[in-house]
Amino acid sequence: MTFKKAIGKLHLWLGLGSGLVVLIVSLTGAIFTFQDEIRDLTEPWRKVEMPATAPLLLPSRLQAAALEQHPGVKAATTWVTYYGPGRSATVYFTDPAGVPTQVYLNPCSGRVLYEQDLRRHFFSIVQAIHMTLLLPEAVAKWVVGGSVIIFMVMLGTGLVLWWPKRRQERRQRLTIKWGARWRRINYDLHNVLGFYAASIAVVLALTGLFMVFPGLLDSAMLVANGGRTYPQEKSVAQVDTLQAVTAAALPLPDVIYRTVQRHSRGAEMVLIGPAGNGKDPAYCWAYQRALHYYHRDEYAFHPVSGQVLQARFHAGRSNGGKLSDMNYDLHTGQILGLGGKIVAFLxxxxxxxxxxxGTLLWWGRRNKKAKPKARASAPISA
Incomplete structure (x- = not known):
């Protein structure tokens, strides 16, 4: 068996084994790419009309308004997010019945605009299928992650099979012969489109694997940093529970929000995590652009006093740290704006x-009709 035939066999059987998972993960990824744009068109409560100079309510006021109809939920367990000019704020929590709920509010008046059960939200379901196939997380990690790894191997073997032996064959390998029979068109769709999409597909697959296997991301960060390590970027803030502290004069979320406004000026999106149980830090993330997750500052606060325990600013991040920060935006293509999203979608x-x-190619070759043999002519009798 020649090298190319062996590669062909490997490509075939890996494809048959992982094809269904790759199909589902890729299709849901394509759907999810434009989720913000689609939701802005179909969910009017995501945007609000407000004067540019209108002051925004503090997080505690938004929490109180959102939980008015949910007295069993503690404010300390909620997530509060400001999305910037022209957008509503949200309060996220899980109610006593275990329902993940997101409440949209006018950030200036505190009026509740909409309450969303995320279990039934279309894009929440799409995201869950994309990430786990609705399997238990421990199983999904290897089913989805393993299939994506196989897909990357297939991109490599596919490139070997695609590569033309002679220069004059290259044009044929780069164009689809639309006027041919359907089997030839299918062959060209598999080979030509696969070649054009391969480089982007590798980026999408790698960034997805970074989310599934953090160790791979750590390795990529190490490479981006030229082999240098930055322990301060991995350090975790600690709360000294033995130290006596004075409780903050304002509710903790309000202290956090005002502190972040002072230190991360111009941040459009601010995400404030739960206040915690008094033993663990409270966290906050400030993003330069709404709905973009690359350029961000991270904070950790004392859960009682509101003192800043740790602050990491985007400007001071290493190359590897910035690579980690941009991973989601790379995965969705939005790192390059609308054009990047279109490329990722395609x-x-x-x-x-x-x-x-690929399956149609395999099936067609297995069921190819044999050409009828020419009958031998009868000998001429004397």
Whole structure:
């Protein structure tokens, strides 16, 4: 068996084994790419009209308004997010019945605009399928992660199979012969589109694997840092529970919000985590742009006094730290704006099509009709 035939066998059987998972993960990824744009069009409560100079309510006021109809939920367990000019704020919590709920409010008046049960939200379901296939997390990690790794191997073996032997064949390998029979069109769709999408598909697959296997991201960060390590970027803030502290004069979320406003000026999106149990820090993330997760500052606060225990600013991050911060935006393509999203969307659709066109190729070859042999002419009798 030649090297190329062995590669072909490997490509085939890996594809048949992982194709269904790759199809589902790629298709849901394509759907999720434009979730913010689609939701802005279909969910009017995500935006509000307010004067540019209107003051925003403090988090404790938003929590009180959101929980008015949920007296069993403690404010200390909620997440509060400000999304910037023209956008509503949200309060997220899980109610006593275990329902994950997101309440949208006018950040200036505190009026509740909409209450959303995230269990039934379309894009929450799409995201869950994309990340876990609705399997238990421990199982999904290896089913989804393993299939994505196989997909990356297949991109490499596919490139070997695609590579033309002669220069004059390259043009044929780069164009789809639309006027041919359907089997030839299917062959071209698999090979030509796969070649064009391969480089973007590798980026999407790698950034997805970084979310599933943090150790891979650590390795990528080490490479980006030229082998240097930055322990301060991995350090975890600690609360000294033996030290006597004075409780903050304001509710903790309000202290956090005002502190972040002073130190992260211009941040459009501010995410304030739960206040905690008094033993663990309270966290806050400030993002430069709404709905973008790359450029961010991170804070840890004392859960009683509101004192800043740790602050990491984007400007001081290492190259590896910035790579980690941009991972989600790379995965969705939004690191390059709308154009990047379109590219990610098309690459995801092509990735979803490859298991289909590949299976059709395999099935067609297995069931190819044999050409009838020419009958020998009868001898002429004397």
């Amino acid at each position: 690459a995801s659709l092509i990735s979803a099509s490859l298991p289909v066109t």
